[in-house]
Amino acid sequence: MLSKIVVVESVELKSHMLMESVGKIEFGNASSTYTDEDELIELIEDADAIVITSRGRFTKRVISAARNLRIIAKCGALPNNVDIKTATELGIPVTWTPGSNAASVAEHAVTMIMNVLKLVPKTMAGLKKGKWHTEEDKANELMGKTVGIVGFGQAGSYLTKFLKPYEVEMLVYDPYVSKEKIDLAGARKVDLEVLLTNSDVVTLHCHMCEETHHMINKDSLKFMKENAFLVNTARGGLIDETALYEALTNKWIAGAGLDVFEVEPASKDNPLFTLDNILITPHMAGWTKEALIREAKGASDEVVRVLKGELPLNVVNPDYVNFNKKIN
Structure with a gap:
């Protein structure tokens, strides 16, 4: 069975599609800000991997509801919208793409x-x-x-x-x-x-x-x-x-x-x-065509690594591996 990959906010389609080699890709609603936890849970609850931006808040409740989740891959800077503690305790790596923008x-x-x-x-x-x-x-x-x-x-x-x-x-x-x-x-x-x-x-x-x-x-x-x-x-x-x-x-x-x-x-x-x-300006500093290609590709590469059973490279919470071992 193919892994399910959810791209919450699409930033560069061609780079996102690099993940097709390891799973089926679904995209979030482009018009939604995903400020509602229930809406976000509905989107990602059966996902194996999610690719995110600064849109949406991935709280303890949201992350815990996604029981199959194996990676949260952030496009761009360090994720301030992710409960890193919860992700770590659930053995889920959170990655980012340093320097891309x-x-x-x-x-x-x-x-x-x-x-x-x-x-x-x-x-x-x-x-x-x-x-x-x-x-x-x-x-x-x-x-x-x-x-x-x-x-x-x-x-x-x-x-x-x-x-x-x-x-x-x-x-x-x-x-x-x-x-x-x-x-x-x-x-x-x-x-x-x-x-x-x-x-x-x-x-x-x-x-x-x-x-x-x-x-x-x-x-x-x-x-x-x-x-x-x-x-x-x-x-x-x-x-x-x-x-x-x-x-x-x-x-x-x-x-x-x-x-x-x-x-x-x-x-x-x-x-x-x-x-x-x-x-x-509406959070546009890193929202350029060139930066988004680098961000989306970097996040996609991390998802591919993890779903292939490899370790991610740019990890915010390296301690996740200790909890991952306990869970497995």
């Missing part, structure tokens, strides 16, 4: 930095209403500015390469990366307060975890310059959106660019969306 995310960060510095959100909205540039609409150059990079993983590393032609000073905060590695990238390792205080642009590229949740809050926003901009292409939960709204409304900082939000899909009623000093 790093270049795309870094490019998006540069795009957002440029757009907020050039006041594109405000002036574009004004032009549509018949307004021309005014004395107060003076944009900014990136050349020679100080850019603070929070998180020096693959996207943060790529960003340093893209920024070099602009002759910026690059400050990096990442307690888990050596000074030597940051020095080699042409940047300077500093603590978070120094980065926030001195940067003209602060761009976030770190993982979402208990330690980083709301790392940008009311207190940290007050460290930033009044003419500074904040960009987030990482995870929405890194920023306290209520505090950011207050900061943007009261001009504690000049503006922001957000590709990610605390609740996704973001509601059209999000108060931030009413402001003219913010640029917003």
